[in-house]
Amino acid sequence: DQQVKQNSPSLSVQEGRISILNCDYTNSMFDYFLWYKKYPAEGPTFLISISSIKDKNEDGRFTVFLNKSAKHLSLHIVPSQPGDSAVYFCAASPSGYALNFGKGTSLLVTP
């Protein structure tokens, strides 16, 4: 069963605007959440993470928000740039264990 869900397979955003990628999870034992970015023919690259004791983490243009009661997290990219075009994976794990990934959202940032 899919414990991490990314319900939007794709998203198109204009350069300079905000990109919002969403992720839902079902397992209440997850206590660490990560976003990975993937370009074709490359492995996933770590982008940003958040632990369950926080509700927001910011790193430059990237911010992750966690709503534990709704079992929902989102990644905000502001402002979006053409180089941000990639597949974004949401992942979650109980501490020390392997990551459970969503199916990914393909982001296209157009000039």
Add this chain to the structure above:
Amino acid sequence: EAGVAQSPRYKIIEKRQSVAFWCNPISGHATLYWYQQILGQGPKLLIQFQNNGVVDDSQLPKDRFSAERLKGVDSTLKIQPAKLEDSAVYLCASRPGLAGGHEQFFGPGTRLTVL
């Protein structure tokens, strides 16, 4: 710092043949993972090692898949015999240990095509 190395990058075999993949994690990383990523899906864990011991292999199809990390450094994943549904990208990842940062660092993957 060198990243996670994997080889080969691409492999094409016929069903019922065997194949092996190699992974060299980041130096000093005690925890190593193998993931399978089927087209259109997210990576799915196959096996997790802590040094040379297996932490989790519950999703490894043990009738055909095997993995080892004998000296606690590099690792090999083998499929014997391969099936059509094994066509996927096989990703290796590592992290320093079970405590500390949760980020896993991924290699470029091996794309396997089974004909």
